[in-house]
Amino acid sequence: MKTVSLVGLGALLGGVIACSGRYEVGGEAGAGGEGAGRAAGGSATAMGSGGLAGGRASSGGFGGGGPEAGWSSTDATACEPESAPPPLLGDLVEPEVVWQRVTRLIEGEGAPPPSNLPTLTTYAWAGDVVTQAFARARLQGSAPGALSWLSYWLFRTPAVPEPALEADWSTALLDDSPVLERLMLEPVAMNRQGVFAERAWLLGHSSISSRGAGIFSRVFGREVPASPVNAPATQPSEELTRRQELRVVLDANVACAACHALMDDLGYAYGHFDELGEYEESEDGLPIDTSGRLGWLSDGTGPEPALFEFADQQELGLAVAESCEARKGVAVSFARAALGLEGVPQEAQFSLTSPHEARLEQAFLYSDTRSYEDLVRAYAQSPLVLQR
Numbered sequence: 388m389k390t391v392s393l394v395g396l397g398a399l400l401g402g403v404i405a406c407s408g409r410y411e412v413g414g415e416a417g418a419g420g421e422g423a424g425r426a427a428g429g430s431a432t433a434m435g436s437g438g439l440a441g442g443r444a445s446s447g448g449f450g451g452g453g454p455e456a457g458w459s460s461t462d463a464t465a466c467e468p469e470s471a472p473p474p475l476l477g478d479l480v481e482p483e484v485v486w487q488r489v490t491r492l493i494e495g496e497g498a499p500p501p502s503n504l505p506t507l508t509t510y511a512w513a514g515d516v517v518t519q520a521f522a523r524a525r526l527q528g529s530a531p532g533a534l535s536w537l538s539y540w541l542f543r544t545p546a547v548p549e550p551a552l553e554a555d556w557s558t559a560l561l562d563d564s565p566v567l568e569r570l571m572l573e574p575v576a577m578n579r580q581g582v583f584a585e586r587a588w589l590l591g592h593s594s595i596s597s598r599g600a601g602i603f604s605r606v607f608g609r610e611v612p613a614s615p616v617n618a619p620a621t622q623p624s625e626e627l628t629r630r631q632e633l634r635v636v637l638d639a640n641v642a643c644a645a646c647h648a649l650m651d652d653l654g655y656a657y658g659h660f661d662e663l664g665e666y667e668e669s670e671d672g673l674p675i676d677t678s679g680r681l682g683w684l685s686d687g688t689g690p691e692p693a694l695f696e697f698a699d700q701q702e703l704g705l706a707v708a709e710s711c712e713a714r715k716g717v718a719v720s721f722a723r724a725a726l727g728l729e730g731v732p733q734e735a736q737f738s739l740t741s742p743h744e745a746r747l748e749q750a751f752l753y754s755d756t757r758s759y760e761d762l763v764r765a766y767a768q769s770p771l772v773l774q775r
Contacts, residue, residue: 466711466714466715466752467752468749468752468753470753471749471750471753472746472749472750472753472768474510474511474768475510475768475769475770475773475774476510477774478774479507479508479509479510479773479774480508480772480773480774480775481508482500482504482505482506482507482508482512483500483504485508485512485513485516485767485772485773486500486501486504486516487500488725488729488767488772489513489516489517489520489763489767489772490516490520490532491532491535491725491728491729492532492533492535492536492725492728492763492766493517493520493521493524493530493532493533493763494520494523494524494530494531494532495531495532495535496532496535508773510768510773513767513768513772513773514764514767514768516767517760517763517764517767518764521561521760521763524561525561528558528561529557529558529561530557530558530560530561531557533556533557533560533561533759534552534556534557534560535728536721536724536725536728537552537556537560537582538552539724539727539728540605540720540721540724541582541585541587541588541605542587542588542591543724543727543733545727545728548587548588548591549587550586550587550590551587552582552585552587553575553576553579553585553586554573554574554575554576554582554585556573556582559573560759561759561760562758562759563756563758563760564756564758565708565756565757565758566717566757566758566759566761566762567606567707567708567710567713567714567717567757568704568708569759570582570606570717571583571606571703571704571705571707571708572701572704572705572708577666578659578666579666580700580701580704581700581704583598583601583602583657583700584657584660584700585664586664586665587664588601588664589657589660589663589664590663590664593662593663593664594629594654594662595629595630595633595651595654595655595658596633596647596650596651596654597654598653598654598657599650599651599652599653599654599655600650600654602650602653602654603649603650603653604720605717605720606707606713606716606717606720607712607713607716607720608715608716608717608718608719608720608723608744609716611646611649611650612646625671627673628658628670628673628674628675628676629658629670630655630658630675630676633647633651651679652679652680652681653679653681653703655676655677655678655679656677656679656697656699656700656702656703657677657700658675658676658677659675659677659700677698677699677700678696678697678698678699679696679697679703680695680696680697681695681696681697681706695710711752714748714751714752714757715748715751715752717751717762718744718747718748718750718751718752718762718765719740719744719747719748721747721762721766722736722740722743722747722766722769722771723736723737723740725766725771726739726740726771739771739775740771742770743769743770743771746769746770747765747766747769750764750765750768750769751765
């Protein structure tokens with residue numbers, strides 16, 4: 388028999404994130420919770436041709452923003468840029484400000500800057516700060532600032548999650564391997580891999596749609612619409628799985644289907660985890676289908692395939708780790724979370740990053756291994772650190 392906890396009940400009542408005709412920055416509930424409200428009071432924006440808020444655009448089917456804001460999927464070289472962005476020149480902020488903004492993401496807050504800071508900030512020196520901070524963190528065997536960033540990226544609050552994250556992310560993110568591989572495939576516990584299989588994340592995102600929407604915004608850097616107040620609710624049934632219950636609602640509300648097609652398949656991959664984040668082999672004896680297919684990443688004319696399919700969370704993780712759109716998306720969502728750690732409100736995170744998304748993407752894509760260190764360096768040498 389299905390049990391509906393208070394957390395699970397919230398998921399069932401708010402589990403359908405339906406299309407409402409308006410799109411809001413920060414439509415996902417704040418701090419990883421369920422709900423229909425704006426995470427940070429985001430204002431409504433017009434619906435783009437691709438139907439997504441957040442300002443990133445591409446001809447591969449995403450709306451919002453202008454040509455500078457994103458990538459055109461017709462540019463087959465976009466995922467392998469020929470060069471890094473040009474160095475920033477002119478007036479740059481004080482070295483101490485740069486040092487604090489950068490090391491917060493690696494070593495954490497609290498340590499005073501060294502006494503031998505340069506008189507003036509330079510673009511190259513900002514990159515050196517990243518290199519040196521990672522060298523110190525590797526000697527210590529831990530990067531507490533990386534864990535702080537991850538906590539904000541996941542839960543949109545600097546507070547330590549409860550229950551605590553199970554994997555040793557402060558060590559894992561020091562690894563010089565692609566950051567998307569670490570985030571999507573890092574072993575967490577039995578039957579769990581990747582950060583979205585962490586109990587704390589699953590507990591705070593306890594429905595299929597909220598899980599899919601959360602992964603969508605963090606990995607691909609695009610927000611989803613808030614759930615309208617009149618969103619239809621799924622009805623618990625002992626004869627249907629959660630996926631089947633959701634399908635019944637969407638079949639009866641065709642206006643919702645287009646939006647859910649963007650995100651629900653991402654949530655299906657984690658179908659073996661119940662509303663409390665506990666692993667289960669079946670739902671009341673019913674088999675669980677964790678397969679999905681994503682066709683919204685591209686129109687098929689660029690380097691992305693028009694569609695990829697997956698059987699479970701591992702195959703989804705492998706596909707995301709190789710996705711050009713995910714690599715660009717995480718470069719942008721990383722920057723927003725880095726700003727959030729400084730106390731920048733969520734809506735301002737979007738307005739600040741929007742003019743610089745193409746540069747962040749180019750810098751990260753051109754990097755050696757596309758590791759967490761490369762993410763930090765792309766951010767550290769951007770106007771968000773050097774000219775804000």
